[in-house]
Amino acid sequence: MIFDETRDILEIVRRFMHFFVEESCGICTPCRAGGVDMLNKIERVVAGRACQQDLDECNQWAELMRCTSRCGLGTTAARPIITSIDKFPELYEAKLSKAKHTLLASFDLEKAMSGHAEVFKNLVEEVRK
Amino acid sequence: MSITITIDGNEVEAEAGSTLIDVAADNGVYIPSLCYMRGRECLGTCRVCSVKVNGNMMASCTVKVADGMDVEVDEAESKDMRRALVEINFSEGNHNCPSCEKSGRCELQAVGYEVEMVASRFPYRFPVRKRDHTSKYFFLERDRCIFCQRCVQFVHDEETGKKIFSISKRGTHAQIDIDVELADKMTPEQARKAAEMCPVGCIIEKGLGFNDPMGERKFDVKSIRERALAGEEE
Numbered sequence: 558m559i560f561d562e563t564r565d566i567l568e569i570v571r572r573f574m575h576f577f578v579e580e581s582c583g584i585c586t587p588c589r590a591g592g593v594d595m596l597n598k599i600e601r602v603v604a605g606r607a608c609q610q611d612l613d614e615c616n617q618w619a620e621l622m623r624c625t626s627r628c629g630l631g632t633t634a635a636r637p638i639i640t641s642i643d644k645f646p647e648l649y650e651a652k653l654s655k656a657k658h659t660l661l662a663s664f665d666l667e668k669a670m671s672g673h674a675e676v677f678k679n680l681v682e683e684v685r686k
Numbered sequence: 687m688s689i690t691i692t693i694d695g696n697e698v699e700a701e702a703g704s705t706l707i708d709v710a711a712d713n714g715v716y717i718p719s720l721c722y723m724r725g726r727e728c729l730g731t732c733r734v735c736s737v738k739v740n741g742n743m744m745a746s747c748t749v750k751v752a753d754g755m756d757v758e759v760d761e762a763e764s765k766d767m768r769r770a771l772v773e774i775n776f777s778e779g780n781h782n783c784p785s786c787e788k789s790g791r792c793e794l795q796a797v798g799y800e801v802e803m804v805a806s807r808f809p810y811r812f813p814v815r816k817r818d819h820t821s822k823y824f825f826l827e828r829d830r831c832i833f834c835q836r837c838v839q840f841v842h843d844e845e846t847g848k849k850i851f852s853i854s855k856r857g858t859h860a861q862i863d864i865d866v867e868l869a870d871k872m873t874p875e876q877a878r879k880a881a882e883m884c885p886v887g888c889i890i891e892k893g894l895g896f897n898d899p900m901g902e903r904k905f906d907v908k909s910i911r912e913r914a915l916a917g918e919e920e
């Protein structure tokens with residue numbers, strides 16, 4: 558495939574992974590289960606909530622899928638991640654979490670608080686009535 | 687025809703065309719597995735029996751031995767991958783062993799001990815999968831299913847030969863289903879066999895669970911490794 562320099566490589570990688578998760582037939586464990594964990598990882602990277610350990614695990618888990626999947630779909634699925642980390646490490650590094658004083662880079666504050674925000678909104682509406 | 691292969695550097699004799707995981711067991715080398723049942727056709731779904739064959743990872747239940755094959759089992763990289771595959775089964779479903787009816791006679795739990803896993807390196811997903819208790823003999827605890835396909839391939843209606851269990855949907859939406867009408871026609875013995883065949887506590891026989899005290903359960907009495915090395919079928 559050919560892409561020009563205006564394309565967002567990480568987004569392309571994320572879409573590939575999403576495609577493979579959708580297409581996995583589910584027969585073998587590394588592709589059925591591993592694909593989902595890989596997609597979650599790459600989404601975390603794109604969202605800027607990943608740390609170096611996530612990148613290391615991307616490589617290790619991709620290798621697990623490549624080596625142990627039953628058919629070509631599973632063995633290829635993680636390749637976009639492996640090759641892009643290899644060829645464009647700077648894109649990944651730029652995305653690593655810069656958050657200061659945080660213990661868990663993957664923690665999504667907005668998501669964790671979404672229930673609270675909704676309840677609060679409903680409460681305000683109730684009071685206004 | 688007798689051939690020679692090497693397993694972890696030791697030369698062993700084998701019959702050409704026999705299955706690698708069996709050859710290894712017959713020569714005292716345990717390779718863990720979750721879907722394979724000796725004496726039955728290979729399913730190749732769990733991939734936990736992956737070992738290095740001539741330098742490449744292959745599921746040993748799918749490999750027919752050939753002369754000169756070089757097999758590595760006790761090797762760091764493949765060992766870690768086998769453990770990873772066991773771990774991912776624990777995080778993909780809900781496995782709370784202390785409160786599970788299958789504890790002590792569960793192959794996933796037993797293999798977990800064999801590969802020396804502690805906790806899953808993959809994030810636990812806590813899936814919500816609805817259980818099915820509509821058939822006469824079984825509870826289907828779907829959140830413990832590892833999609834090994836044993837029940838799908840090996841359990842049939844004795845009269846028509848039709849499948850009783852099936853997996854509906856694909857990938858992450860996969861779900862184990864039961865044909866209640868056919869299942870209720872099973873004899874109690876056939877039903878017991880089907881539940882015993884499930885490597886985990888997904889197909890649970892109604893009225894059975896926690897029957898044997900700790901220390902006297904199936905894998906307490908004889909470990910899964912000992913059973914495999916003794917060549918036990920089922």
Ligand code: SF4
Nearest residue numbers: 582583585588628631
């Ligand atoms: S690797 Fe192939 S067999 Fe395994 S789940 Fe993916 S598509 Fe199915």
Ligand code: SF4
Nearest residue numbers: 781782783786792887
């Ligand atoms: S099915 Fe096996 S691994 Fe899962 S909870 Fe039950 S005993 Fe544990």
Ligand code: SF4
Nearest residue numbers: 831832834835837884
């Ligand atoms: S119900 Fe049990 S035997 Fe059937 S696919 Fe799931 S884990 Fe395997």
